Amino acid sequence: MPIYEFKCLTCGALRSVLVQGFKTPEGLSCEACGSKDVKKVVSKVSYHQSQSDRLSSYDPRSRHSDSYLKDTRNIGLHAEHMLRKAGVKPTEEFQNKLEKLRTDPSRVIKDEDV
Ligand SMILES: [Zn+2]
Incomplete structure (x- = not known):
């Protein structure tokens, strides 16, 4: 059985749903905010950009x-x-700090040395 990812258009939360058969389930709602405005994410591969893709597609404006x-x-x-x-090439320390922030922001906030 396929697992589809759905994205909430209200709050942006992602939810994985195990689909019975190949029909898109009806009446899905967001687990985070309860919105019914959810959209199937086409494929994990296209949604999860690599970090360098994110950086090159980043537009500060x-x-x-x-x-x-x-x-x-x-x-x-x-x-x-x-x-x-x-x-300027980011230092390793900078990169490590970013990596920590991206994976577990709450831990970094508690970290004294940040
Ligand atoms: Zn939501």
């Missing part, structure tokens, strides 16, 4: 949606973009 800002993988993209533009 564009306005970002709430869901973009809630996506922790986008944390630090602006800083990385500015560094790259200035021709």
